[in-house]
Amino acid sequence: xxxxLTSRKEDYSQWYNDLxxxxxxxxxxxxxxxxxxxxxxxxxxxxxxxxxxKMFKETGHVNAYFPLFVPKSLFEAEEKNxxxxxxxxxxxxxxxxxxxxxxxxxxxxxxEAKLEEELVVRPTSEAIIWNTYKDWIQSYRDLPLLxxxxxxxxxxxxxxxxxxxxxxxxxxxGHTAHATxxxxxxxxxxxxxxxxxxxxxxMAVPVVIGVKTxxxxxxxAEDTYCIxxxxxxxxxxxxxxxxxxxxxxxxAFDVQFLNKxxxxxxxxxxxxxxxxxxIGALIMAHSDDEGLVLPPxxxxxxxxxxxxxxxxxxxxxxxxxxxxxxKQLKALGxxxxxxxxxxxxxxxxxxxxxxxxxxxxxxxxxxxxxxxTVEVARRDTKEKKIYSMDGLAEAIVxxxxxxxxxxxxxxxxxxxxxITNADQWDEFVKLLDxxxxxxxxxxxxxxxxxxxxxxxxxxxxxxxxxxxxxxEGKCILTGKPSSQRVLFARAY
RNA sequence: CGGGAUGUAGCGUAGCCCGGUUAUCGCGCCUGGUUUGGGACCAGGAGGUCGCAAGUUCGAAUCUUGCCAUCCCGACCA
Numbered sequence: 001x002x003x004x005l006t007s008r009k010e011d012y013s014q015w016y017n018d019l020x021x022x023x024x025x026x027x028x029x030x031x032x033x034x035x036x037x038x039x040x041x042x043x044x045x046x047x048x049x050x051x052x053x054k055m056f057k058e059t060g061h062v063n064a065y066f067p068l069f070v071p072k073s074l075f076e077a078e079e080k081n082x083x084x085x086x087x088x089x090x091x092x093x094x095x096x097x098x099x100x101x102x103x104x105x106x107x108x109x110x111x112e113a114k115l116e117e118e119l120v121v122r123p124t125s126e127a128i129i130w131n132t133y134k135d136w137i138q139s140y141r142d143l144p145l146l147x148x149x150x151x152x153x154x155x156x157x158x159x160x161x162x163x164x165x166x167x168x169x170x171x172x173x174g175h176t177a178h179a180t181x182x183x184x185x186x187x188x189x190x191x192x193x194x195x196x197x198x199x200x201x202x203m204a205v206p207v208v209i210g211v212k213t214x215x216x217x218x219x220x221a222e223d224t225y226c227i228x229x230x231x232x233x234x235x236x237x238x239x240x241x242x243x244x245x246x247x248x249x250x251x252a253f254d255v256q257f258l259n260k261x262x263x264x265x266x267x268x269x270x271x272x273x274x275x276x277x278x279i280g281a282l283i284m285a286h287s288d289d290e291g292l293v294l295p296p297x298x299x300x301x302x303x304x305x306x307x308x309x310x311x312x313x314x315x316x317x318x319x320x321x322x323x324x325x326x327k328q329l330k331a332l333g334x335x336x337x338x339x340x341x342x343x344x345x346x347x348x349x350x351x352x353x354x355x356x357x358x359x360x361x362x363x364x365x366x367x368x369x370x371x372x373t374v375e376v377a378r379r380d381t382k383e384k385k386i387y388s389m390d391g392l393a394e395a396i397v398x399x400x401x402x403x404x405x406x407x408x409x410x411x412x413x414x415x416x417x418x419i420t421n422a423d424q425w426d427e428f429v430k431l432l433d434x435x436x437x438x439x440x441x442x443x444x445x446x447x448x449x450x451x452x453x454x455x456x457x458x459x460x461x462x463x464x465x466x467x468x469x470x471x472e473g474k475c476i477l478t479g480k481p482s483s484q485r486v487l488f489a490r491a492y
Numbered sequence: 493c494g495g496g497a498u499g500u501a502g503c504g505u506a507g508c509c510c511g512g513u514u515a516u517c518g519c520g521c522c523u524g525g526u527u528u529g530g531g532a533c534c535a536g537g538a539g540g541u542c543g544c545a546a547g548u549u550c551g552a553a554u555c556u557u558g559c560c561a562u563c564c565c566g567a568c569c570a
Contacts (some may be wrong), residue, residue: 013564028562088569124570158493158568165569218570238570277570308529347530365529375529492570 012233013161016284020162023292023355025279033160033167040356041279043300045170048278049150051202051298052172055194061146061174066128068152069119074127078252084219085123088155090167092119121154126220126245126271129175130253137177137267140259144187145177163280164237164492171275177267179259181246184268185223188244189466191272192225195240203278204295204408205229205285206415207239208438208487210463215447218271222246228462228487230415231284234436236462236489239281242272280492285411292357293379295407296400301337303329303396304353308346308365315340321369321389325362328393334400354379359403360396380407421485428476428488432459438489442473442482453477459488 021027025041028034037045053063069092076082096113100106122128129149137145154168174191178184196209207227217224221243229239250256250266259265286293296302305326307318322338329336337358339349346363353361363375374392377384380403387395418437422428431439443449443461453476454460464486473482 011564017563032562153570155569157570159564159566169570171570241570273570275570306529310528314528342528345528345530345532347528347532349531350529351531363529367529 017162019283019287019291023357025283025292026162028162031167033157035162035166037170037276040300044279044282044294044298045276047298047300048202049172052194052198052274053148053150055198056148056172056174059146059190059194061148061176063150064147065149065151066125066132068122070122070125070128072118072120074131075120077127077131078220078249080248081124081126081220085155088157089123090121090154090156092121122151123153123155124271124273125149125151125153125173126175126249127253130249130255130269133175133177133267134253134255137255137257140179140257143177143179143257143267144183146174146187147176148172148174161280161492163276163283165277169275169277171273173271173273176270177250177255178269179257179265179267181268184246184270185244188223188225188242188270188272191270192227192240192242195242195272195274196227199227199229199239199278199281200408202295202297203282203285204297204404204411205239205281206408206412208463208465210465210468210487212241212463213447213450213461213486215450216461218243220245220248221271222248225466226463228438228489229281229285230418230437230489231281231492232287232414233284234418234490236438236487236491237277237281237284238462238491239278240272240274243270245269245271286407287357290351290382291355293407294357294359296359296404299357299359300335301353301356301358302334302400303336303360303362304349304358305336305338305362305364306346306349306353307338307340308363310366314366317366317369318364322364325374325389325392329396332393332397334393334396350377354382360399362396378403380410419487422476423473425476429457432457432488432490436490438462438487440485440487441476442484443486444475444478444480444482449475449477449480453488457488459490462487462489462491 023040024038025044026035026037029036093115094109094113095115096110097107098110100108133145136142150172152168152170156167157165160166176184176187178187192209196207199205199207207229209225209227212224212226218241223244225242226238227240229237231237247266247268249269255267256264257267282294283292286295305322307322309315309318319340326336326338350361357379359379361377361379363377368374372389373386374389375384376387376399378399418435420431420435420437420439422431422439422441428439428441439459450461464484468484470484473485474480475482
């Protein structure tokens with residue numbers, strides 16, 4: 001099982017797929033391009049969601065919920081946004097089925113139940129939300145409006161991959177309205193930083209915060225800020241985006257407010273989102289040949305206790321002792337699983353919880369009870385140590401923190417080693433092929449050059465890092481003058 | 493939508509080229525027992541429209557045609 005995962009260098013996609021399925025996070029479903037998130041995967045998502053939700057509330061946001069369906073006329077109101085998503089929309093055209101007269105027992109779409117106006121299944125909710133905000137905003141006193149929604153969206157992609165790109169996915173989308181441009185920009189930057197903090201501190205994945213180029217920008221946005229992470233195969237992954245929407249949606253939906261001078265103005269908007277793709281980022285940033293490596297702060301199971309029975313009399317003795325630690329650990333807020341399943345032997349369980357990425361495993365048998373010890377194994381380094389039972393719970397808390405820090409350091413080391421400067425085209429291509437990762441190179445700032453580089457190398461500009469160092473240089477492709485390096489990479 | 497591949501039990505598969513008894517093997521599952529410090533063992537058992545449809549044939553998992561589905565590589569994208 002786990003051994004089959006070792007081929008990931010040769011075929012990373014296959015390895016990733018197998019890992020997601022075997023570790024019990026998710027599986028493909030009967031619906032093309034859609035996945036079933038299994039209980040273990042959903043528990044991970046709930047932990048991600050709960051922490052983000054807390055951070056949103058700490059920054060003044062509240063939750064609401066808007067409809068799944070967007071009438072086509074609303075959807076097309078903001079033209080750039082509509083155009084950007086048009087190719088991947090699922091559309092509801094009918095509202096009823098009926099018995100098929102030609103095929104008994106089968107159903108058909110009732111042609112008489114055609115909707116007068118088609119409904120677009122939301123690929124994103126700007127349209128329906130701004131149409132609603134129009135009625136909520138009259139005065140500057142109604143601003144800022146800081147709302148987040150937890151929802152599912154549908155994007156009918158050509159090619160899908162578990163967690164990274166599914167036809168339907170879960171996400172949150174924040175949609176805010178402000179009285180001034182400066183305040184909206186501030187919100188946009190604030191939220192991309194919230195994402196960066198979350199991903200680094202909780203997912204233990206280092207990110208680059210930056211701004212997208214015009215061609216990579218969200219459809220309908222004036223500016224798109226993003227966090228970019230690096231996966232273990234050297235490809236980049238956009239892990240979250242925050243958009244400054246200017247007055248585009250306000251104008252499209254006529255959302256105006258009266259300012260203090262009693263003058264009408266269009267509001268300024270932002271939107272920002274992260275999705276279940278974060279789970280894909282988590283998997284590809286930390287996992288190894290034995291399976292997942294989950295960060296303690298998000299792991300659904302932080303500690304697993306595996307009893308090692310010997311003879312029928314040992315079970316009550318070991319179970320009683322384990323119960324003491326389970327109680328202590330739970331009192332410290334740690335999620336513990338006690339696996340006393342008799343079907344599987346300890347060795348099987350060790351491998352299974354490694355596959356599932358449980359950060360800490362405690363093995364406890366009669367030998368330990370005699371010695372007042374337990375065997376503690378950490379998932380990140382696979383190191384095993386004998387711990388005294390005295391003060392065990394407190395020691396585990398420290399160990400979990402150490403694992404969290406360590407996997408972040410490991411990922412950061414890898415990421416930092418994979419940001420490489422390139423000044424010549426040949427070098428640029430060679431680095432992409434052989435070393436992989438981010439390549440920092442000069443670019444003349446034009447969309448034409450960006451497109452040519454993409455065609456020639458399959459690398460895109462992931463972002464222009466925030467607070468980027470300014471330096472004179474020449475464009476990697478055209479040799480034209482440039483004032484800063486931007487980050488290129490091949491990406492998911 | 494182009495290129496490649498694959499569909500046989502819950503999962504992974506053999507058989508197909510060269511048609512022929514009751515479709516192979518492993519994992520998993522059920523019952524009973526023995527076990528348990530790195531993926532246990534014994535005994536018994538359940539589980540199949542061989543992707544779908546048509547054709548060829550005395551006979552099709554196997555040959556022919558059509559269709560469907562899925563995966564991988566592109567184009568597209570969070």
